[in-house]
Amino acid sequence: MSPRKTHLDALAIGLLLACCLFWGFQQVLVKATLPLMPAVFQAALRFAGATVLLWLWCQWRGVALFARDGSLKAGLLVGALFAAEFACIYIGLQFTSASRLTILLYTSPFWVAVLLPLFVSHERLRSVQWFGLALAFGAVVFAMSDRLTGSAAGTHWSGDLLGLAGGLFWGLTTVAIRGSNLTRVAPEKLLFYQVAVSALTLPWLSLALGEQWVWQFGAFASGSLLLQTVVGAFASYLAWMWMLGHYPTNRLSVFVFLTPVFALLFGALWLNEGVSLQLMAALSLVALGIVLVNR
DSSP: OOOOOSSOOHHHHHHHHHHHHHHHHHHHHHHHHTTTSOHHHHHHHHHHHHHHHHHHHHHHHTOOSSOOOSOHHHHHHHHHHHHHHHHHHHHHTTTSOHHHHHHHHTTHHHHHHHHHHHHSTTOOOOHHHHHHHHHHHHHHHHHHHHHHHTOOTTOOHHHHHHHHHHHHHHHHHHHHHHTSGGGGSOHHHHHHHHHHHHHHHHHHHHHHTTOOOOOOOOHHHHHHHHHIIIIIIIIHHHHHHHHHHHSOHHHHHHHHTHHHHHHHHHHHHHSOOOOOHHHHHHHHHHHHHHHHHTO
16 A cells, blocks of 8 residues: 555646536536436435445455444444435435535534544644634525525525535534544445445435336436436545545645535536625635634
């Protein structure tokens, strides 16, 4: 195994930009597909496909997915939290814009900063990080304040709240990983817990919500599902986990802020989503807050 690097090289920057670009585009793609395919059913198919792809990858790479290593309970918990996050994302996109939801989703690092010290004793916040958290709170207030002025047309409170809940579940997933023995399992196995549990649980949620399963897909829906599965739930996550093992986490985390920027751009260009001053202010505050929290 190559030694961990202390800086981001051209390969890391290229992979980061590609991942962030797709993750921002992905939320817009999911929303554009909603009229053609029910939300949670769409997510369930995505993770079912990703589970198969990841299993094949691990067979090829010789990764022991089912070896007894004491990670099962923590793995199932992380998988359930991951499934809850994506349920919030897919359902929430029915009620708010892709750009708003993505900005609220990316409050995740702040949930981690608040909750992780409760489970990992050496993870304590410094004053500058608390200031970053205050900025995050301000970002949420700015993002949601346009509801009071009536400028958030075509969106609903429930979508925004689901975006925040998705960020919370994402943060809890990170805390569960950092506070357990999952930090010692292979990245592929950790990802397998997440996509496999999602593939098993999301169909039941879809049925409970009364979604109508449609098995005849047009070209756009098929292409969307293929991109969400192969690039979104498989290749980009594998690339991200590989980078986490080879480059400084704090430097990677700052780059991830580009995702809501790309979501804002694609949402405006493709779905004609409005870009309010409050939303731009929220974006700026989230960016600055993430930088401060990761210092």
